[in-house]
Structures are given as C-alpha cells and as structure tokens.
Amino acid sequence: MTPMSLRFAILTALSEKESTGSELARRFDRSFAYFWSTTHQQIYRELDQLERAGWVLKAEDPAQESRGRPRTFSITERGTQELCRWLASEPELPRVRDVVGVRLRAAAVLGDPEAVRPLLTEQLERHRARLAEYERIEQRDFATEPDVRTALQHLVLRSGMTTESGGIQWCEEALRRLDRLAEADSAADRPVTPSSG
Amino acid sequence: MTPMSLRFAILTALSEKESTGSELARRFDRSFAYFWSTTHQQIYRELDQLERAGWVLKAEDPAQESRGRPRTFSITERGTQELCRWLASEPELPRVRDVVGVRLRAAAVLGDPEAVRPLLTEQLERHRARLAEYERIEQRDFATEPDVRTALQHLVLRSGMTTESGGIQWCEEALRRLDRLAEADSAADRPVTPSSG
DNA sequence: CTTCTCATGTAATGAGTTACATGATTTG
DNA sequence: CAAATCATGTAACTCATTACATGAGAAG
Numbered sequence: 001m002t003p004m005s006l007r008f009a010i011l012t013a014l015s016e017k018e019s020t021g022s023e024l025a026r027r028f029d030r031s032f033a034y035f036w037s038t039t040h041q042q043i044y045r046e047l048d049q050l051e052r053a054g055w056v057l058k059a060e061d062p063a064q065e066s067r068g069r070p071r072t073f074s075i076t077e078r079g080t081q082e083l084c085r086w087l088a089s090e091p092e093l094p095r096v097r098d099v100v101g102v103r104l105r106a107a108a109v110l111g112d113p114e115a116v117r118p119l120l121t122e123q124l125e126r127h128r129a130r131l132a133e134y135e136r137i138e139q140r141d142f143a144t145e146p147d148v149r150t151a152l153q154h155l156v157l158r159s160g161m162t163t164e165s166g167g168i169q170w171c172e173e174a175l176r177r178l179d180r181l182a183e184a185d186s187a188a189d190r191p192v193t194p195s196s197g
Numbered sequence: 198m199t200p201m202s203l204r205f206a207i208l209t210a211l212s213e214k215e216s217t218g219s220e221l222a223r224r225f226d227r228s229f230a231y232f233w234s235t236t237h238q239q240i241y242r243e244l245d246q247l248e249r250a251g252w253v254l255k256a257e258d259p260a261q262e263s264r265g266r267p268r269t270f271s272i273t274e275r276g277t278q279e280l281c282r283w284l285a286s287e288p289e290l291p292r293v294r295d296v297v298g299v300r301l302r303a304a305a306v307l308g309d310p311e312a313v314r315p316l317l318t319e320q321l322e323r324h325r326a327r328l329a330e331y332e333r334i335e336q337r338d339f340a341t342e343p344d345v346r347t348a349l350q351h352l353v354l355r356s357g358m359t360t361e362s363g364g365i366q367w368c369e370e371a372l373r374r375l376d377r378l379a380e381a382d383s384a385a386d387r388p389v390t391p392s393s394g
Numbered sequence: 395c396t397t398c399t400c401a402t403g404t405a406a407t408g409a410g411t412t413a414c415a416t417g418a419t420t421t422g
Numbered sequence: 423c424a425a426a427t428c429a430t431g432t433a434a435c436t437c438a439t440t441a442c443a444t445g446a447g448a449a450g
Contacts, residue, residue: 037294042409067431087307096234097202098232099202102233106208113345150305152301152310156305159298165363174355235438241403407439411437421426
C-alpha cells in the first residue's frame with residue numbers, strides 16, 4: 001500500500017525547482033533514485049493529472065504549444081497545501097516485497113541451497129557498489145550542513161546507507177551459512193571423520 | 198520490477214503443502230508475511246492462471262464443485278520445473294520504494310523538520326515490534342536446525358531481522374538529528390549565548 | 395428459518411511497465 | 423535534406439488494492 005507517493009515525490013521535486021517532464025525524469029534518476037524509482041511515462045501521466053487537479057501549473061509560454069516541445073511545470077499554492085496535508089497525514093504502511101526472500105524460501109523447499117549462491121553473490125556486490133556510491137555522495141554533498149534542508153536530505157541518504165549496510169551484513173552471513181551447509185553436506189558423503197576413523 | 202514473484206511464492210507454498218485458496222491466504226499472513234504480502238483476491242486470480250497454465254492442479258473432489266466450496270490445489274511436475282527454472286534465472290532488480298524517504302525530502306523542501314517526528318517515532322516503534330516478533334519466532338522455530346530446509350528458512354527470517362535492526366538504528370539517528378536541529382533552532386531565537394553574553 | 399461466518403469470487407479502479415509513435419532540434 | 427537525438431506522448435498490458443457479492447455450512 002504505497003499509493004500516491006509518486007504524486008507527492010513529484011510535488012516535492014517541483015517545490016525544489018520548476019521543471020519540464022524530462023528534467024523531472026532526469027532528476028528522479030539522479031537524486032531521487034536512492035529512495036524512489038519511476039519512468040518518464042509515469043511522470044507525464046501524473047503531471048497531466050496534477051495539472052487537471054490544479055496542483056501544478058504549466059508555464060504559459062506560447063513557444064510550448066506543440067507536441068515535441070518541453071513544457072515547464074511549477075507547483076501551485078494549492079499543490080503546496082496538499083503536500084503539507086499529506087506530510088501531516090497518517091503514514092501508509094508499506095507492503096513487504098522481498099524477492100530474495102521468495103527465492104530463498106523456494107530454494108529451501110526444493111532442498112537446493114546452492115541455487116541461491118549466485119544470487120547472494122550478485123546481491124552482495126550490488127549492495128557494496130551502492131554503499132560506495134552513497135559514501136561518495138555523502139563526502140561530496142554533505143561534508144558540512146549549513147541548513148535544515150541539507151540536514152534532512154542527508155538523513156534520506158543515511159537511510160539508504162543503513163539499508164545497504166544491512167544488506168551487506170546479511171549477504172555475508174547467508175554466504176557463510178551456505179558454506180557451512182556445503183561442508184556438512186560433503187562431510188555426510190564420507191561419514192568417517194578424521195577423528196573417529 | 199518485481200513481476201511474477203507472487204506466482205512463484207504461491208508455487209513455493211504449494212510445494213510445501215497442498216492447500217485451498219483461503220489456506221494459502223492464511224499461510225501468507227503468517228509465515229510468508231515477513232517477506233511477501235498479498236491478498237486473497239490476488240491469490241485466487243493467480244491460482245486460476247496457474248491452473249490454466251498447468252502449473253498447479255485442482256483436486257478432483259466432486260464435493261468441490263460449486264461456489265462456496267473450498268478447492269484444494271497442488272503443484273504439478275510442470276510447476277516444480279518452472280519453479281526450478283525461475284530459481285536459476287537472473288534475479289530481477291527490485292525497484293526502490295521508500296515512502297519515508299519521500300516524506301523526509303518533502304519535509305526538507307518545506308523546511309519543516311518537526312513534521313516528520315511523529316512518523317519517525319511511529320516507524321521506530323513498528324521496527325522494534327517487528328524485530329521483537331521475529332526474535333520470538335527465531336527462538337521458537339529455529340533453536341536447532343536439523344535440516345537444510347530449516348536453515349534456509351531461518352536465513353529468510355534473519356534477513357527480516359537485519360532489515361528491522363537497520364530501521365531501528367536509522368530512526369534513532371534521525372530522531373537525534375531532529376533534536377539537534379530543534380536545539381540549534383531555539384538557540385537561533387536567542388542569539389546571545391551564555392559564553393559570549 | 396435466521397444469523398453468522400467462512401471460502402470463493404466479481405467489478406472497478408489505480409499503479410506500474412513495456413513497446414512504440416510523433417514532433418522538434420541538432421548535426422553532418 | 424538525412425540521420426540522430428531529444429522531449430513528449432499513446433496503447434496495451436500486468437500487477438495490486440478496495441469494495442462488494444454470493445454460495446455453503448454452522449449455531450442459535
């Protein structure tokens with residue numbers, strides 16, 4: 001249950017700076033990417049809905065009338081009000097969606113632990129890469145925090161960093177566990193141990 | 198991009214034990230809940246599709262013909278093959294979806310850090326409650342691990358525990374940060390500090 | 395028989411993805 | 423102008439949620 005979040009992410013982005021659709025898409029790819037992903041199609045659709053609702057306004061530039069031309073949008077007073085209202089509203093509880101969990105459980109029922117080893121290795125690499133990227137961003141953008149805005153944006157990044165650290169930690173634990181299972185398994189193949197035989 | 202995962206979660210559940218739709222719904226609420234959430238509507242729809250595809254089989258019980266009667270499903274040989282194939286396939290990269298991140302960013306642009314304090318407090322409580330629940334389950338179900346299957350299921354639980362621990366850690370950091378921001382803010386209201394005035 | 399509950403199912407809608415199409419601008 | 427690229431948009435489809443409806447069995 002995470003409905004509407006894209007809408008408010010767009011309003012937030014437009015609060016920071018008025019933009020065209022493709023600028024928004026690029027901004028989402030960059031600075032929003034570590035907590036929300038989307039596509040340009042979704043952005044255009046949402047912008048149309050937001051404009052119809054009067055939450056955003058299309059710039060009245062006569063040069064921006066035909067199809068291929070960029071259209072600049074800005075947030076309206078009404079849009080800002082709605083953003084505030086949403087921010088003060090009860091948070092929706094996000095649905096749990098852990099594909100790695102599903103795969104592990106499948107491997108469990110199929111009795112094939114080694115089936116998930118490539119997955120875990122790849123996952124570990126991905127987490128490490130992302131953490132490294134976030135650390136780079138942190139050093140570059142948050143060495144000092146002159147204002148409240150920067151401090152809160154830093155917290156969002158820190159959230160991503162915590163997530164990735166946890167992912168790394170768990171992948172390492174899981175891989176160690178797989179190793180021990182493999183060892184126990186090969187030991188079972190030759191049941192005479194060095195100490196007892 | 199997490200399509201199809203529900204399908205394979207259902208196949209996994211049916212591999213463990215044949216079930217009716219509502220039994221599946223209950224099992225998802227219980228043991229699958231910490232890595233995948235869904236509804237009975239989705240389950241019934243998916244079961245129909247899976248049966249049409251020949252991946253699951255409806256029990257041929259003549260007592261199970263009309264609407265309100267439970268229908269028992271089991272996985273077919275074909276279904277098991279497809280589950281294996283999926284398990285060996287490239288993992289899809291899950292999309293990032295962090296609603297708390299969106300709210301924080303919104304609070305940042307609105308310059309209102311205190312707007313997220315209730316959210317963070319609630320979130321912290323939720324993480325703590327879930328972690329406690331997981332620890333309870335761990336003690337109850339994974340005190341010893343006689344087989345591979347149990348060990349892998351334990352790993353899934355450990356993943357959830359790592360996630361919740363990270364969430365707790367981050368919420369605490371974020372709340373401390375809010376406290377310091379509030380303090381700096383009130384200090385700005387009376388710019389004469391004890392040492393200089 | 396009425397009421398309650400359970401299991402199953404329908405309908406409507408919203409959210410999200412993929413593939414593709416078209417107008418405008420730039421570059422050679 | 424031809425080709426490439428960019429910005430915008432359409433269409434079709436899948437995934438997911440919400441609200442509601444209906445048949446069956448149990449309890450009174």
